Amino acid sequence: MSDTSSGLRxxxxxxxxxxxxxxxxxxxxxxxxxxxVLLTGWxxxxxxxxxxxxxEGATRFGSVASFMFPPHVWQSWTxxxxxxxxxxETVAMAFMGTLLGAIxxxxxxxxxxxxxxxxxxxxxxxxxxxxxxxxxEQLILALVFIRAFGLGPLAGILAIAVSEIGTFxxxxxxxxxxxxxxxxxxxxxxxxxxxxxxxxxVLPQALxxxxxxxxxxxxxxxxxxxxxxxVGAGGIGFLLADRISAxxxxxxxxxxxxxxxxxYLIDGFSGFLRKHIxxxxxxxxx
Amino acid sequence: xxxxxxAIQRFELDYAAxxxxxxxxxxxxxVLFALCFVVTAWTGGFFDMTDVTLANGDRVSMWKxxxxxxxxxxxxxxxxxxxxxxxxxxxxxxxxxxWKVWLQLLIETVLIAYMATLLGVVGAFLLxxxxxxxxxxxxxxxxxxxxxLEIVRTVPDLVWAxxxxxxxxxxxxxxxxxxxxHATGALGKLYSEANENADMRAVEGIKASGGSWFDQVRxxxxxxxxxxxxxxxxxxxxINVRSSSIIGFVGAGGLGQEIRVAMSLQExxxxxxxxxxxxxxxxxxxxxxxxxxxxxxxxxxxxx
Numbered sequence: 253m254s255d256t257s258s259g260l261r262x263x264x265x266x267x268x269x270x271x272x273x274x275x276x277x278x279x280x281x282x283x284x285x286x287x288x289v290l291l292t293g294w295x296x297x298x299x300x301x302x303x304x305x306x307x308e309g310a311t312r313f314g315s316v317a318s319f320m321f322p323p324h325v326w327q328s329w330t331x332x333x334x335x336x337x338x339x340x341e342t343v344a345m346a347f348m349g350t351l352l353g354a355i356x357x358x359x360x361x362x363x364x365x366x367x368x369x370x371x372x373x374x375x376x377x378x379x380x381x382x383x384x385x386x387x388x389e390q391l392i393l394a395l396v397f398i399r400a401f402g403l404g405p406l407a408g409i410l411a412i413a414v415s416e417i418g419t420f421x422x423x424x425x426x427x428x429x430x431x432x433x434x435x436x437x438x439x440x441x442x443x444x445x446x447x448x449x450x451x452x453x454v455l456p457q458a459l460x461x462x463x464x465x466x467x468x469x470x471x472x473x474x475x476x477x478x479x480x481x482x483v484g485a486g487g488i489g490f491l492l493a494d495r496i497s498a499x500x501x502x503x504x505x506x507x508x509x510x511x512x513x514x515x516y517l518i519d520g521f522s523g524f525l526r527k528h529i530x531x532x533x534x535x536x537x538x
Numbered sequence: 539x540x541x542x543x544x545a546i547q548r549f550e551l552d553y554a555a556x557x558x559x560x561x562x563x564x565x566x567x568x569v570l571f572a573l574c575f576v577v578t579a580w581t582g583g584f585f586d587m588t589d590v591t592l593a594n595g596d597r598v599s600m601w602k603x604x605x606x607x608x609x610x611x612x613x614x615x616x617x618x619x620x621x622x623x624x625x626x627x628x629x630x631x632x633x634x635x636x637w638k639v640w641l642q643l644l645i646e647t648v649l650i651a652y653m654a655t656l657l658g659v660v661g662a663f664l665l666x667x668x669x670x671x672x673x674x675x676x677x678x679x680x681x682x683x684x685x686x687l688e689i690v691r692t693v694p695d696l697v698w699a700x701x702x703x704x705x706x707x708x709x710x711x712x713x714x715x716x717x718x719x720h721a722t723g724a725l726g727k728l729y730s731e732a733n734e735n736a737d738m739r740a741v742e743g744i745k746a747s748g749g750s751w752f753d754q755v756r757x758x759x760x761x762x763x764x765x766x767x768x769x770x771x772x773x774x775x776x777i778n779v780r781s782s783s784i785i786g787f788v789g790a791g792g793l794g795q796e797i798r799v800a801m802s803l804q805e806x807x808x809x810x811x812x813x814x815x816x817x818x819x820x821x822x823x824x825x826x827x828x829x830x831x832x833x834x835x836x837x838x839x840x841x842x
Contacts, residue, residue, distance in 0.1 A: 292653070295652065298646075299650075299711050300709065305711065309705045309711075337581075341581055345582055387820050387821055387824075391784050396613065400610035401603070401610075405581070405583055478697070482697070492697060496697075499704075
């Protein structure tokens, strides 16, 4: 033990620079830390994170949360019917929106895939279009569609569909690009045309991935479908926002638990289907 | 030559059986899918009809989507600003007439996202270790933290914001807490998955040399997962900027409240200006964080 430490001491005296970080790194570290501390401190001050306000809010949240137990159970069938209809509407919106988005995105994806569309300026233009669609918030789309199609699930379906077009086209195009070139060469060598090559060489490779992407996004759309209702685009969110704004907390908590339960069910179901389609649990996207 | 060998016969039989079962599966799934389609189309009101008055005064029944499209075009047309080439600067000035307020709110939006990400990172980092299967001290703690993270991320941040606006009052504080809580759940899941995929040999080494649970996590796991954590965090920051730009809709600070005001006051051109501001911010932040992510991971072209 003492042998090593004496060796260390000698090394330290021989090459002192090897044991300290260079001045530039030190300076950068100090600058970074102070910028972080200053920014965070300023945010805390600007957003009024005073301990008094936090404690007051936490006590109020505690009293709100106390309405969780015992969970509220509706007594009459008509009340239950309303809630179940809201939940069903959310799932229906997610299903129709995802399906519509996938149907429209499927042909567009080929135009954005490098191995199908060799004209680069056209392909890149299409891709920027996908990016632009994805940058628009689903909630903002829903607000616009409510103006045109009225309150209700139809606006929600269209909002989900339009924002999914951007997401799907990008992901589908990547799935198409990631296919192996060998089957393509084989099918081409046996005298197939362009369309036949796509149908018999590219599609069989890309379809399982595409289906799994669709299922995954269906899951995430059931989650986001709940917030579309808050602005009036149908679904359970409308009922939840209504209960919260009327301070009917016990009912609000029950609705929240039902949403969690529903999402849990859909996750399990789509995970099961995905496992069967793709052969293994795809952990790469989460 | 004419009589097939038994092996081929067996193959033909098996093949026919496989074809049959595949066909049965296909039929069943097609029928189920069609059923889902009809039920959801009916609940979602997708094929609803509506009465519209034509230009010549006739009232006809029309598919709702078809009838709504002209209204959608009209609405979008109204949001376009009037810009003339000769007086371009003045027109743009008129279009962005509230730019001082908007700039302030934009900064607030980005800062809300920053603080929420910070909260989410701290919460998720601490909870991810008890929530990963290979590191949890016991099953009870594992299950409690996992269920907590699940519930917290399943409830959308807008719902948390509705609740927190009631508890903490209107303002960015509620927004930070709402997005931060949601981000804790989302990041906690990703972090714990990174922990589970980490190489356990380092942990075993530290355990063998007498390290405590804390030492095992600190020196065995954390160095392995830091790159993953940084890249997930930057991705989350992008998502949080999007969330914080709309969270003001329920009164939790940021640009969202301006959208709500412009909508209810029917200030159409304001809407397009706000939309443009959010759009540009989101794209700029996406690009910046992608650059940083690629530099950190040392990859080019493939992110996590």
